[in-house]
Amino acid sequence: xxxxxxxxxxxxxxxxxxxxxxxxxxxxxxxxxxxxxxxxxxxxxxxxxxxxxxxxxxxxxxxxxxxxxxxxxxxxxxxxxxxxxxxxxxxxxxxxxxxxxxxxxxxxxxxxxxxxxxxxxxxxxxxxxxxxxxxxxxxxxxxxxxxxxxxxxxxxxxxxxxxxxxxxxxxxxxxxxxxxxxxxxxxxxxxxxxxxxxxxxxxxxxxxxxxxxxxxxxxxxxxxxxxxxxxxxxxxxxxxxxxxxxxxxxxxxxxxxxxxxxxxxxxxxxxxxxxxxxxxxxxxxxxxxxxxxxxxxxxxxxxxxxxxxxxxxxxxxxxxxxxxxxxxxxxxxxxxxxx
DNA sequence: AAAACGGGGGC
DNA sequence: GCCCCAGTTTT
Numbered sequence: 381x382x383x384x385x386x387x388x389x390x391x392x393x394x395x396x397x398x399x400x401x402x403x404x405x406x407x408x409x410x411x412x413x414x415x416x417x418x419x420x421x422x423x424x425x426x427x428x429x430x431x432x433x434x435x436x437x438x439x440x441x442x443x444x445x446x447x448x449x450x451x452x453x454x455x456x457x458x459x460x461x462x463x464x465x466x467x468x469x470x471x472x473x474x475x476x477x478x479x480x481x482x483x484x485x486x487x488x489x490x491x492x493x494x495x496x497x498x499x500x501x502x503x504x505x506x507x508x509x510x511x512x513x514x515x516x517x518x519x520x521x522x523x524x525x526x527x528x529x530x531x532x533x534x535x536x537x538x539x540x541x542x543x544x545x546x547x548x549x550x551x552x553x554x555x556x557x558x559x560x561x562x563x564x565x566x567x568x569x570x571x572x573x574x575x576x577x578x579x580x581x582x583x584x585x586x587x588x589x590x591x592x593x594x595x596x597x598x599x600x601x602x603x604x605x606x607x608x609x610x611x612x613x614x615x616x617x618x619x620x621x622x623x624x625x626x627x628x629x630x631x632x633x634x635x636x637x638x639x640x641x642x643x644x645x646x647x648x649x650x651x652x653x654x655x656x657x658x659x660x661x662x663x664x665x666x667x668x669x670x671x672x673x674x675x676x677x678x679x680x681x682x683x684x685x686x687x688x689x690x691x692x693x694x695x696x697x698x699x700x701x702x703x704x705x706x707x708x709x710x711x712x713x714x715x716x717x718x719x
Numbered sequence: 720a721a722a723a724c725g726g727g728g729g730c
Numbered sequence: 731g732c733c734c735c736a737g738t739t740t741t
Binding site for chain 1: 734
């Protein structure tokens, strides 16, 4: 199965030559701190490097160590993650910090099989930690590696995941070079071997690529049907505070605070503050934001929160956006009053 | 095996 | 406006 590789030595050489002046200078590549690397791996799950960077910097400033994270309140942790999505990652990282902080040496296990037993660590992250933290010779299979090696080998991406990947192990150098190699392939996948329009003329492996040699077109992924739903959010103000309640729409936004849905029985609708749409997984949600009042006492679990408090609470981005509609409105009112 | 989980950036 | 992302967990 490895005949098409030609010369692994030569392939590695071409890759390094390409990478020499194109390596991304990422903060988690400049550190040896296991915690810092683990934070980056959690943030990078299903999230682009460019999106992660500012969150990573802020996070490391706020929670610089396992202990600082372990002792932080859940709410503050989620607030720091707000906007990155997949919030279970933050909850799991928090759990992991508490686990590590409770270990005698405050050390992570080095074995991927052991790492996988810990919260938020699956097959990819276990191997990424083993590779990037403990310098073991591992292959963290992420979408970059699947795409690059899938194309090189000319196998269908989906069957490639199931099929033997042993030839990639032949390519993977030993020792410290394994890290450089994987980093290079990830950079290649991110900048050259793009999902839709790969820039093959820039690729150091162009002449090794079976997909390219066959002149085949590249994969297209089947997409899920989009569902459109409506949502009416209520902005209920009292003495400068707004009503928020614990999110409880299934499992989404667990432990977050939400603006309440407008309820015809308990609320009076006042002004329409605005409309916008947001997408979440396969839903397209059309939001109408209403200023509203309780008819009597507030219904259901919740609390009043003034603007400084709202800043500290974890809120889903669309709800934060809805809130911004009134706050902007009030700022305008205030400035016009002053005049 | 498939669905759920978020949000933003790039084209 | 659609596609995709340094995946994991639940169903």
